[in-house]
Amino acid sequence: MNPQSMKTQTRKDRLLNEAAKWRLISLLFDRPTEVWRKHVAELASSIGDETLKLAAETAQKEATEGLYHSIFGPGGPAPAREVSYCRLVQLGQLLSELAGYYDAFAYSPHTSEVIDHVSVEAGFIGYLRLKEAYALDCGETEHADVTAEAAERFLSEHLSRIAKPLADALKESGSLYLALAGSALLSRTGPPKDKPVRPGLPILQDSEDSSLHCGEI
Numbered sequence: 001m002n003p004q005s006m007k008t009q010t011r012k013d014r015l016l017n018e019a020a021k022w023r024l025i026s027l028l029f030d031r032p033t034e035v036w037r038k039h040v041a042e043l044a045s046s047i048g049d050e051t052l053k054l055a056a057e058t059a060q061k062e063a064t065e066g067l068y069h070s071i072f073g074p075g076g077p078a079p080a081r082e083v084s085y086c087r088l089v090q091l092g093q094l095l096s097e098l099a100g101y102y103d104a105f106a107y108s109p110h111t112s113e114v115i116d117h118v119s120v121e122a123g124f125i126g127y128l129r130l131k132e133a134y135a136l137d138c139g140e141t142e143h144a145d146v147t148a149e150a151a152e153r154f155l156s157e158h159l160s161r162i163a164k165p166l167a168d169a170l171k172e173s174g175s176l177y178l179a180l181a182g183s184a185l186l187s188r189t190g191p192p193k194d195k196p197v198r199p200g201l202p203i204l205q206d207s208e209d210s211s212l213h214c215g216e217i
Helices: 003-028 034-044 050-062 065-072 091-104 118-137 141-171 176-188
Strands: none
Touching: 003 034, 003 050, 003 118, 003 176, 034 050, 050 176, 091 118, 091 141, 118 141, 141 176
16 A cells, blocks of 8 residues: 555544544434434444543433433523524524535434534534545545535534533533533534633524524623
């Protein structure tokens, strides 16, 4: 194998490893079910991240749908939607931006959560890592680079806005597995482009007036 091929293979291996970790982060923030428990356990067995492994192990004992809704639902201590942490951004504008990203890369997750939910956004990064690895495998380096750029931009513009305030709130939530998931998410995002608002804003529904603005408490 020549040096360029070795470099490409190393990049592919790294991307596949990252994709599995992002997929697990996505699952940990999703609603727990029996099928969910199986997928969490399977993914945790294939990665080397100790924080995520502990989160997955703890989730098997701790996660319930009731706990999930008490933390992430209306009035809970840690809103899971990006709209809860943004400022001066219209809900319709945010959802349009996210839909544009997802449509551009044919991302259609099988979930009941709304598109600005942290589990959906984290899953998108894992999906992009897989698409980048696939493009490299097909010899489409330019497409791989475009996908990598989109992932970094999405992290900067969206997930980094959520990660710090969500992780801080989850530390106080009483759920160890979600606190660990929050820590794992924060370790993978850059600093937010703007100062995030404190968690605890109302959870806005898609049917609500899209002219409402996110603001500080």
